[in-house]
Amino acid sequence: MTSALLVDAALVLLVLGLALWITAARAAYGAAVGFVAYGLLLTIVWVRLAAVDVAMTEAALGSGLTGLLLLGAAARLAPYEAAEHQRRPGPWLRVLVGILCAAIAAGLAAVVLLLPDPAPSQALAVAAQLPATGLANPVTGVLMAYRAIDTLLESVVLVPALIGVWSLSTEMAWGGRPGFLTPWRSGSALPLLARVLPPFGILVGIHLVWAGADDPGGKFQGAAVLAAMWILVMVAGLREPPSVSDRLMRFLLIIGPLCFIGIGAAGIRLAGAFLAYPEAYAKPLILAIEVGLTISVTAVLGLLLAGPPAPEPQYQRRSRRRS
Amino acid sequence: MTAFLLGAAAFVLGTVALGLVRILRGPSNVDRMLAAQLLGTGGVAALLLLGVATGVGAVSEVGLLLALLAAFGSVAFVTGAGRSSDAAATDSAADTQGTARSDPE
């Protein structure tokens, strides 16, 4: 297995090198480019850690969508960046902080090296309970049954996050369309990509949600892919982002959490506890929640990237002038 | 066979890692994006090799996701570049190595 260790060592060196670049690069734009590559490497690390479900989430969210977010922000903030370099702390302070951070890292490393040897694990307990849910993917089983309250809170908290982003608009712009995703130029290859890629992407996204019951995948991975395709279409200028006061879109944003809470509350009557599923119907109920959550998470992720409503998006003016 | 595939994965990873020197040297941000893009393709190749070598199923689906979103970094890059042209063309003067050599473009 030495060659496997070689791969792992190469991966770790790469990840650490990129992390060093992200921390130390002078310009934020270069650091953000490094972060895209970093997310990709982490995906491979997750595969090496036998966590394929996590690897899929990292590939879609960590590398794809976060990269889009950070690169866009770095471009917007570049004009203000030059003044920041004078604000760096002095050399002595940096050395002191470096020593303290190294101490924290060393402490964590010691914890890793001293982990108890028969590692504590809930894997057997999950494997024993899994057949009751009708699922075969233990990660989905944990998300939907064992720690369902976690998943419920997470899906609920995404909506306030979006409201938080929206609330950063100006008063005049409220009710308009989100303004972060302005298309670049019309005469490029981007519209072609935005026409060809989404059919495949939508297929893959729905497949991930459907297969997530038994194989690696699930609603979050699928929703991230679907959101990415939606964003691609918006960036290419083929479709405008929906206005924030659109009733249908607002309903889609909350249908997942509503579905989850409704089925969870029904569990009080039918199975004796909040979020408990009656065993005979566990699988169809979980599937219903997953479908609802996929719709809502897709909408939330896409709109989080689309940003707060802007007075009048630039590209609207541009395209109007052209047509 | 397993050892060969693992070795090939390590080789591809190491090679594209060398390409990351471009991320350090620049000189323009487009060059950095090129290095990230090469790392993306090489990462997918290494992932597929690893998956077949270790017999982890569904690795090809992870590769599929990566390939599907491979263009996203560059799409974000060019749309961001259009937003503020000075960020994409060359580095700010703050970059240590970028200032030394003149820009090819």
Added chain:
Amino acid sequence: MSLALDLFTIVAVTLGAIFFLAGTVGLLRFPDTLTRLHALTKADNLGLGLVVLGLLPQTTAPLGWIGLIAVWLLALLSGATVGQLLAEAVRPPEWDQNRTPDALPNVPPNAPEASSHD
């Protein structure tokens, strides 16, 4: 039979790895951004393609084959698009000088036009 397939895998994966090496060398050694872009596409198309080709005999199920080939096709599509996008990003501004936003449909012949803008 199995030996021949293994040999095929070794040859194809090795060739693919060489293309990755070539792409990296080109990325590091070529003088300017546009030529580096050219080096990158070799690794994208041939490197990954040969690795996928070499892995095909090692996966049994036809679903696995479809997955591997789909990975390569998607990489081809995004590689081609990314090449266009980044090349436009490095295009010197003087090429664009006589182009106003209103004259955008008249793009140079090297940029494919997606004029059917709805």
Added chain:
Amino acid sequence: MSGTTLFGLCAATLVGLGLYGLICQPGALRKILAFNLIGSGVFLLFGVIAQRGGGVLALAGTGRDGDPVPQALVITGLVVAFAATAIAVTLLVRLAETSARGTLEGDEPPPQAPPDEPRP
């Protein structure tokens, strides 16, 4: 030393690096990046623990390895971390638009008070 331990040490280093960047980098976007580094380090620690916890499954003879409970927690965490990053980035872009600053240090007033928003 096994690969899992190696990844654990990598995670510890990532947390240290990210913490350094969070404190020493003046730009707020750099702080967000550094915070994401810390986050990924913590997630990797979870992954290492999940991988170790999967040992019992290998003994029991089931196919998949890895403790699914920490893995599920990481998936939840990744989605929430993305949402938090999106809010932070939007807040920062808004701050820069209104005050022409890319940092959170507000000692002196901004060079000039730009108009609140370009009128359409």
